[in-house]
Amino acid sequence: MRTPLIVGNWKMNLLRESSATLVQNLVDRLPGELQIEVAVCPPFVYLQDVGRALEGSSIGLGAQNIYHESEGAFTGEVSAGMLCDIGCRFVILGHSERRQFFGDTNESVNRKLFAALGCSLTPIVCVGETLAQREAGQTADVIDEQIRQSLAGLSAQDASQIVIAYEPVWAIGTGRTATPAQAEAVHAQIRGILGQMFGVEVAQAIRIQYGGSVKPENAGELMSQTNIDGALVGGASLNADSFVGICLASCEATPAK
Ligand code: PEP
Numbered sequence: 001m002r003t004p005l006i007v008g009n010w011k012m013n014l015l016r017e018s019s020a021t022l023v024q025n026l027v028d029r030l031p032g033e034l035q036i037e038v039a040v041c042p043p044f045v046y047l048q049d050v051g052r053a054l055e056g057s058s059i060g061l062g063a064q065n066i067y068h069e070s071e072g073a074f075t076g077e078v079s080a081g082m083l084c085d086i087g088c089r090f091v092i093l094g095h096s097e098r099r100q101f102f103g104d105t106n107e108s109v110n111r112k113l114f115a116a117l118g119c120s121l122t123p124i125v126c127v128g129e130t131l132a133q134r135e136a137g138q139t140a141d142v143i144d145e146q147i148r149q150s151l152a153g154l155s156a157q158d159a160s161q162i163v164i165a166y167e168p169v170w171a172i173g174t175g176r177t178a179t180p181a182q183a184e185a186v187h188a189q190i191r192g193i194l195g196q197m198f199g200v201e202v203a204q205a206i207r208i209q210y211g212g213s214v215k216p217e218n219a220g221e222l223m224s225q226t227n228i229d230g231a232l233v234g235g236a237s238l239n240a241d242s243f244v245g246i247c248l249a250s251c252e253a254t255p256a257k
Contacts, residue, residue, distance in 0.1 A: 002207050004036040004223060005163060005230035006247050007062060007124060008237025009092060009211075012043055019046045023053040025240035032058060036230065036251050039090050040237065044078055051087045062090030062124070065098060068111035070118075080112075080119040091116050092232070094126045094150060096169045106149030113150065117158050124163045124209070124232065125150050127190070131170035140189060147193045156198040164190055164208045165232040171212025173234055180221045180228075183210045187227035216245030220253035 014022065019042055030038060039060035042050045051061045067077035083091060093116065094109035109125060116123040127146035129139045143166070151159065166186050168178050178186075187208045194203035210222050211232035222228055231250065236242040 002205065002229045004250055005207050005209060006036055006038050006243075006250055007090065007092070007165075007209065007230070007232050008038075008040040008243055009064060009095070009232055009234050010040065010042045010237060011064070011097070011234060013238055014042070014046070016046060016049065019050055020053060022238065022240055023050045023059075026059060026243065027053060027057045029240060029244045030057075030059065030247060034058065034247065034251055036247065038247055041090065041092055047083070047088065048086050060089040061087055062092065062122075063088050064092050064095065066091050066093070066112050066115060066121075068108070068115040070115065080115040080121050084119040084121055088121060090122045090124055090163075092124045092126065092165075094146075096126060096128055096167060096172060100169075106146055109150045110152055113154070113162070117154075117161060122161060122163060124165050126165045126167050126211070126232070128167040128169050128172075128212075134168065134170065139186065143186060143189060144193060147190060148197065151197060154198070156202045159194070159198040160202050160205050162206060163230075164194075164206060165211050166190060166208060167211035167232060173213070175213050177213040177215075177218050177222075178210070180225050183222060184225040184227055187225065191227050214246055216242055216249050219246040219249040223250045223253040 039062045041062040041064050063083050066080045070079050093112050094104050098104040113123050129142040133142050171178050190208055191203050207229035209230040209232045210228050214231045214233050215236050
Protein backbone atom coordinates (compact mmCIF):
# COMPACT_ATOMS: atom_id res chain seq x y z
CA MET A 1 0.00 0.00 0.00
CA ARG A 2 1.31 3.46 -0.87
CA THR A 3 0.70 6.26 1.62
CA PRO A 4 0.52 9.55 -0.30
CA LEU A 5 3.38 11.93 0.50
CA ILE A 6 3.02 15.71 0.29
CA VAL A 7 6.32 17.58 0.51
CA GLY A 8 6.84 21.34 0.62
CA ASN A 9 10.01 22.51 -1.13
CA TRP A 10 10.67 25.97 0.26
CA LYS A 11 13.62 26.46 -2.12
CA MET A 12 15.69 29.58 -1.29
CA ASN A 13 12.81 31.42 0.37
CA LEU A 14 11.86 32.80 3.77
CA LEU A 15 14.00 34.04 6.65
CA ARG A 16 14.27 32.77 10.21
CA GLU A 17 11.16 34.51 11.48
CA SER A 18 8.96 33.78 8.48
CA SER A 19 10.07 30.12 8.50
CA ALA A 20 9.17 29.87 12.17
CA THR A 21 5.76 31.40 11.57
CA LEU A 22 5.03 29.10 8.64
CA VAL A 23 6.07 25.91 10.41
CA GLN A 24 4.14 26.83 13.54
CA ASN A 25 1.05 27.42 11.42
CA LEU A 26 1.44 24.01 9.81
CA VAL A 27 1.89 22.28 13.15
CA ASP A 28 -1.17 24.05 14.57
CA ARG A 29 -3.42 23.53 11.59
CA LEU A 30 -2.61 20.11 10.18
CA PRO A 31 -4.57 17.42 12.01
CA GLY A 32 -2.32 15.10 14.03
CA GLU A 33 -3.61 11.96 12.37
CA LEU A 34 -3.70 12.16 8.62
CA GLN A 35 -3.96 9.33 6.10
CA ILE A 36 -1.13 10.95 4.22
CA GLU A 37 2.49 11.73 5.08
CA VAL A 38 3.62 15.37 5.07
CA ALA A 39 7.11 16.89 5.13
CA VAL A 40 8.77 20.25 4.58
CA CYS A 41 12.19 20.99 3.08
CA PRO A 42 13.51 24.36 4.29
CA PRO A 43 16.89 25.83 3.29
CA PHE A 44 19.84 24.18 5.10
CA VAL A 45 20.36 27.06 7.54
CA TYR A 46 16.84 26.75 8.96
CA LEU A 47 16.66 22.95 9.14
CA GLN A 48 17.42 22.72 12.83
CA ASP A 49 15.03 25.48 13.89
CA VAL A 50 12.26 24.03 11.76
CA GLY A 51 13.08 20.53 13.00
CA ARG A 52 12.69 21.67 16.61
CA ALA A 53 9.34 23.26 15.80
CA LEU A 54 8.19 19.98 14.22
CA GLU A 55 9.08 17.88 17.26
CA GLY A 56 6.03 15.99 18.48
CA SER A 57 4.16 16.61 15.22
CA SER A 58 3.66 14.13 12.40
CA ILE A 59 5.30 16.44 9.85
CA GLY A 60 8.68 15.23 8.62
CA LEU A 61 11.80 17.23 7.87
CA GLY A 62 13.69 17.13 4.60
CA ALA A 63 16.53 18.90 2.77
CA GLN A 64 16.80 20.11 -0.79
CA ASN A 65 20.15 18.59 -1.76
CA ILE A 66 23.26 16.75 -0.53
CA TYR A 67 26.78 16.07 -1.71
CA HIS A 68 27.59 12.42 -2.34
CA GLU A 69 30.76 12.23 -0.23
CA SER A 70 30.41 11.58 3.48
CA GLU A 71 33.03 14.11 4.65
CA GLY A 72 36.16 15.94 3.61
CA ALA A 73 37.47 18.99 1.78
CA PHE A 74 34.30 19.92 -0.12
CA THR A 75 33.80 23.58 0.75
CA GLY A 76 30.18 24.63 0.87
CA GLU A 77 28.71 21.14 0.71
CA VAL A 78 26.54 19.16 3.14
CA SER A 79 26.55 15.37 3.53
CA ALA A 80 23.72 12.91 3.98
CA GLY A 81 25.13 11.96 7.39
CA MET A 82 24.94 15.58 8.57
CA LEU A 83 21.30 15.75 7.59
CA CYS A 84 20.47 12.52 9.39
CA ASP A 85 22.35 13.81 12.40
CA ILE A 86 19.94 16.74 12.74
CA GLY A 87 16.79 14.68 12.20
CA CYS A 88 16.12 14.90 8.46
CA ARG A 89 14.10 12.04 6.99
CA PHE A 90 13.96 13.13 3.34
CA VAL A 91 16.18 14.71 0.73
CA ILE A 92 15.18 16.06 -2.68
CA LEU A 93 17.63 14.96 -5.40
CA GLY A 94 18.00 16.21 -8.96
CA HIS A 95 15.37 18.94 -8.82
CA SER A 96 15.16 20.56 -12.25
CA GLU A 97 16.51 23.84 -10.83
CA ARG A 98 19.59 21.99 -9.65
CA ARG A 99 19.92 20.26 -13.02
CA GLN A 100 19.49 23.63 -14.80
CA PHE A 101 21.60 25.94 -12.63
CA PHE A 102 24.01 23.78 -10.63
CA GLY A 103 25.11 21.05 -12.99
CA ASP A 104 23.24 18.10 -11.46
CA THR A 105 23.08 15.20 -13.90
CA ASN A 106 21.59 11.72 -13.80
CA GLU A 107 25.06 10.46 -12.84
CA SER A 108 25.50 12.89 -9.93
CA VAL A 109 21.93 12.18 -8.79
CA ASN A 110 22.81 8.49 -8.81
CA ARG A 111 25.84 9.08 -6.55
CA LYS A 112 23.74 11.20 -4.18
CA LEU A 113 21.07 8.52 -4.14
CA PHE A 114 23.49 5.95 -2.76
CA ALA A 115 24.78 8.45 -0.20
CA ALA A 116 21.24 9.18 0.99
CA LEU A 117 20.27 5.51 1.23
CA GLY A 118 23.48 4.77 3.11
CA CYS A 119 22.26 7.09 5.87
CA SER A 120 18.61 5.95 5.79
CA LEU A 121 17.46 9.25 4.29
CA THR A 122 14.52 8.82 1.94
CA PRO A 123 15.57 10.24 -1.43
CA ILE A 124 12.99 12.03 -3.56
CA VAL A 125 14.39 11.67 -7.07
CA CYS A 126 13.07 14.32 -9.46
CA VAL A 127 12.60 13.76 -13.17
CA GLY A 128 10.76 15.71 -15.83
CA GLU A 129 10.89 16.98 -19.38
CA THR A 130 11.26 20.56 -20.60
CA LEU A 131 8.61 22.22 -22.75
CA ALA A 132 10.81 21.86 -25.85
CA GLN A 133 11.22 18.14 -25.17
CA ARG A 134 7.46 17.67 -24.69
CA GLU A 135 6.67 19.57 -27.86
CA ALA A 136 9.21 17.50 -29.76
CA GLY A 137 7.47 14.31 -28.60
CA GLN A 138 10.48 13.28 -26.50
CA THR A 139 8.83 13.06 -23.07
CA ALA A 140 8.82 9.26 -22.83
CA ASP A 141 12.47 8.96 -23.92
CA VAL A 142 13.65 11.71 -21.55
CA ILE A 143 11.84 10.16 -18.59
CA ASP A 144 13.11 6.68 -19.46
CA GLU A 145 16.71 7.88 -19.53
CA GLN A 146 16.41 9.95 -16.35
CA ILE A 147 14.88 7.08 -14.39
CA ARG A 148 17.23 4.36 -15.64
CA GLN A 149 20.40 6.43 -15.21
CA SER A 150 19.46 8.06 -11.90
CA LEU A 151 18.54 4.68 -10.37
CA ALA A 152 21.30 2.63 -12.01
CA GLY A 153 22.76 -0.10 -9.82
CA LEU A 154 20.09 0.13 -7.14
CA SER A 155 18.94 -3.14 -5.56
CA ALA A 156 15.24 -3.91 -5.47
CA GLN A 157 15.36 -3.62 -1.69
CA ASP A 158 16.87 -0.11 -1.85
CA ALA A 159 14.46 0.86 -4.62
CA SER A 160 11.54 0.14 -2.32
CA GLN A 161 12.83 2.94 -0.03
CA ILE A 162 12.85 5.72 -2.60
CA VAL A 163 10.30 8.26 -3.81
CA ILE A 164 10.13 9.56 -7.39
CA ALA A 165 8.81 13.03 -8.21
CA TYR A 166 7.61 13.61 -11.75
CA GLU A 167 7.89 17.34 -12.35
CA PRO A 168 7.40 18.57 -15.89
CA VAL A 169 9.79 21.53 -16.03
CA TRP A 170 7.23 23.61 -17.94
CA ALA A 171 4.81 23.31 -15.02
CA ILE A 172 7.20 24.35 -12.24
CA GLY A 173 6.49 27.80 -10.89
CA THR A 174 4.59 28.72 -14.05
CA GLY A 175 1.01 28.31 -12.88
CA ARG A 176 0.63 25.84 -15.75
CA THR A 177 -0.23 22.40 -14.36
CA ALA A 178 -0.11 19.17 -16.30
CA THR A 179 -3.64 17.89 -16.71
CA PRO A 180 -4.41 14.90 -14.50
CA ALA A 181 -4.42 12.74 -17.64
CA GLN A 182 -1.05 14.06 -18.84
CA ALA A 183 0.47 13.49 -15.40
CA GLU A 184 -1.10 10.05 -14.98
CA ALA A 185 0.25 8.92 -18.36
CA VAL A 186 3.83 9.72 -17.34
CA HIS A 187 3.36 8.26 -13.84
CA ALA A 188 2.10 5.03 -15.35
CA GLN A 189 5.11 4.98 -17.68
CA ILE A 190 7.46 5.52 -14.71
CA ARG A 191 5.84 2.67 -12.79
CA GLY A 192 6.30 0.46 -15.84
CA ILE A 193 10.03 1.28 -16.00
CA LEU A 194 10.37 0.65 -12.26
CA GLY A 195 8.68 -2.71 -12.83
CA GLN A 196 11.23 -3.62 -15.50
CA MET A 197 14.11 -2.54 -13.27
CA PHE A 198 13.01 -3.88 -9.89
CA GLY A 199 10.02 -6.17 -10.42
CA VAL A 200 6.32 -5.44 -10.39
CA GLU A 201 5.86 -5.86 -6.64
CA VAL A 202 8.55 -3.31 -5.77
CA ALA A 203 7.30 -0.93 -8.48
CA GLN A 204 3.80 -1.07 -6.99
CA ALA A 205 5.19 -0.01 -3.61
CA ILE A 206 7.22 3.01 -4.81
CA ARG A 207 5.55 6.37 -4.35
CA ILE A 208 5.53 8.65 -7.39
CA GLN A 209 4.74 12.27 -6.59
CA TYR A 210 3.58 14.89 -9.07
CA GLY A 211 5.06 18.39 -8.95
CA GLY A 212 4.30 21.52 -10.93
CA SER A 213 1.99 24.31 -9.82
CA VAL A 214 -0.02 22.11 -7.44
CA LYS A 215 -2.63 24.14 -5.56
CA PRO A 216 -5.58 23.33 -3.28
CA GLU A 217 -7.88 23.67 -6.31
CA ASN A 218 -6.14 21.06 -8.47
CA ALA A 219 -4.64 18.76 -5.82
CA GLY A 220 -7.72 16.57 -5.40
CA GLU A 221 -8.09 15.61 -9.05
CA LEU A 222 -4.37 15.02 -9.48
CA MET A 223 -4.14 12.86 -6.34
CA SER A 224 -7.10 10.72 -7.33
CA GLN A 225 -5.20 9.37 -10.36
CA THR A 226 -4.18 5.74 -10.04
CA ASN A 227 -0.42 6.29 -10.14
CA ILE A 228 -0.10 9.67 -8.42
CA ASP A 229 0.95 9.20 -4.81
CA GLY A 230 1.36 12.71 -3.50
CA ALA A 231 2.89 16.02 -4.51
CA LEU A 232 6.12 17.95 -4.39
CA VAL A 233 4.94 21.51 -3.85
CA GLY A 234 7.01 24.65 -4.45
CA GLY A 235 5.30 28.06 -4.40
CA ALA A 236 2.13 26.93 -2.66
CA SER A 237 4.14 25.43 0.22
CA LEU A 238 5.23 28.91 1.32
CA ASN A 239 1.74 29.77 2.44
CA ALA A 240 0.08 27.86 5.28
CA ASP A 241 -3.44 28.24 3.81
CA SER A 242 -2.47 26.77 0.47
CA PHE A 243 -0.18 24.03 1.81
CA VAL A 244 -2.74 22.90 4.38
CA GLY A 245 -5.40 23.11 1.66
CA ILE A 246 -3.35 20.82 -0.59
CA CYS A 247 -2.82 18.34 2.26
CA LEU A 248 -6.51 18.23 3.14
CA ALA A 249 -7.64 17.98 -0.51
CA SER A 250 -5.17 15.13 -0.98
CA CYS A 251 -6.50 13.30 2.07
CA GLU A 252 -10.02 13.44 0.71
CA ALA A 253 -9.03 12.42 -2.79
CA THR A 254 -6.69 9.52 -2.19
CA PRO A 255 -8.01 6.15 -1.31
CA ALA A 256 -5.17 3.83 -0.33
CA LYS A 257 -3.54 2.60 -3.53
C1 PEP B 1 8.93 22.48 -7.40
O1 PEP B 1 9.78 23.35 -7.49
O2 PEP B 1 9.24 21.34 -7.05
C2 PEP B 1 7.57 22.84 -7.74
C3 PEP B 1 6.74 21.88 -8.02
O3 PEP B 1 7.28 24.18 -7.76
P1 PEP B 1 5.82 24.83 -7.96
O4 PEP B 1 4.87 24.06 -7.08
O5 PEP B 1 5.99 26.25 -7.53
O6 PEP B 1 5.48 24.68 -9.40
